[in-house]
Amino acid sequence: MSARHLAVSLGDRSYGIDIGAGLIDDPARFAPHVGGRVAAIVTNETVAPLYAARLEGTLERAGAKALRVVLPDGEEHKTWRTLDRVFEALLEARVGRSGVVVALGGGVVGDIAGFAAASYQRGIAHLQVPTTLLAQVDSSVGGKTAINHPLGKNMIGAFHQPVAVVADTATLATLPPREYAAGLAEIVKYGAIFDVAFLGWIEAHADGLLAREPQALAHAILRSCEIKADIVARDERESGARALLNFGHTFGHAIESAAGYGTLLHGEAVAIGMAMAARFSARLGRIPAMDSERLERLLARLGLPVEAPRFPVETWLEYMGRDKKNEGGRITLILLDAMGRGAVVKDASARALREFLEEAAG
């Protein structure tokens, strides 16, 4: 099976990402990590019927003893209760420290499985097999794992790098169109903050991407992971450069909170957030209006929303201020200094932001 490979350099936590169609059927991708070990596939009710048996077969052929933990599907299950089902399954099967957790699914499964691996017996290995576009370009790279707490999203977790990521692009065929487009939003993000040439490539291959064409997908995922890995390598514990990855997210989180989670997909809220951040950048004179229009046009062409919902400015500011990366009551914004060059801005004018929100979204 042909595949693209990317090495993520993080010292003794380095790992590789394989990207290609049909990889979940290829034992060679898994053997170095699971051979002779117990491999616990953690997945959900939606993904299990589609891919769990196939992956189980592959892991067994790779020399593992496979077991399966099927969780309920949905962000509302990203809780301690669900996490504990993973612990219970591992303990009941007497999985030791040489065991490996294999996350098969989207971001929620990856987050729960990753945190389970991070904390089971104080840390065992885990491998990510992301089956959504969003997870393939975002959540399976970077080592962030977490569960939600009734008092806040992603509040309990760990930084725990996987030993490998196997992104099978063929699994994207079963994704609903909205979820697929939400993944494309994150791909656009990487171009916007880091690589204007990649942004141009996305524009040139928008049709191929919309058609889920394997070659185009493989390149888009590879380049996205490369950019994310590059940024994460500079700032594994999220103290500086990594904040760039939040482009579109500060506005986006506010939109998700105000609209109620579940109304919009995360990627959709981020698409609107990116359009807003670009427009605000233009308003501050950081980029020409032409550039923010270019970004909006691309997002719209990929089937993503770009219009800000209207709600009171105070609500916007309240929700935007809740992000855990904010310091001292200041809202940190990721803006653009040029297409392909994001900037972490901690001192944006509060008045300009307020005016912008009143006009555009108030």
Next chain:
Amino acid sequence: MSARHLAVSLGDRSYGIDIGAGLIDDPARFAPHVGGRVAAIVTNETVAPLYAARLEGTLERAGAKALRVVLPDGEEHKTWRTLDRVFEALLEARVGRSGVVVALGGGVVGDIAGFAAASYQRGIAHLQVPTTLLAQVDSSVGGKTAINHPLGKNMIGAFHQPVAVVADTATLATLPPREYAAGLAEIVKYGAIFDVAFLGWIEAHADGLLAREPQALAHAILRSCEIKADIVARDERESGARALLNFGHTFGHAIESAAGYGTLLHGEAVAIGMAMAARFSARLGRIPAMDSERLERLLARLGLPVEAPRFPVETWLEYMGRDKKNEGGRITLILLDAMGRGAVVKDASARALREFLEEAAG
């Protein structure tokens, strides 16, 4: 306030241990770590009335905004439910990533508070203020944190080094005698596995130690932490040398399991376990019988039990086999090759072990 200081070298996770009488009243010990931050004191119902208000005052004088989380006392509360009380308190107070958890208490408090710090917002700083002898010489060094799971002790946790340890020897004055002696057992352990000169020093200062004499205590704690830190620095993630620290623990865990937790203190079970491991070492010809008798004599003089309880050999082997450090069904034992020189033995004769248990403890 006079204090002894020990630097624990673990690269970018290095930290210092301060040891001395009255340190919890000295803001200078805390200021570098808590100044300008929220410091959440995590403690329990027994320790809180004794020391929480004093430590709170010290932290405030050190420039922190202090808050207090009081947990129920006892190993049976080392659960997710109790851990969640810490998360709730942190979230309700909107503690951010710059917050610091300050563990005030024994091993259980340290374990829960440490794991809370390890996983709150994917990891914030924590500081250990151990108030039991066992915690001062053992659990506050090494970065192991955990909670229990209904299916196994210490099964959910993290390696998370503290930013500092402040061991106030004056807090040991309030320890019940049995708990105090249980701490002495761990001190003897360090001498037995690593430093025969220190073992000799303990013998020479047994009366001072039993009288809780500050100078003797400070030296014993410092040297114990030094030895533990030395071993941990060689093997932070517990793959090799760190197993030496389990001297007495494989037999000890079996005793705790068979006797039912709570009957014996952990340190008491370890004392018996060390006596057994030494006797078994002598039986295998690794050390002269004189040496194992010397160790037993010292333990007994410090008020610790050394006689193995009698229960069926199969039960011994079953419980000894459950330790998470065992591999492939083999029981790993820590034996002595000489006084002051422990050895990790993975290939001890199963027949010899069985015979020894039948005679000594069957």
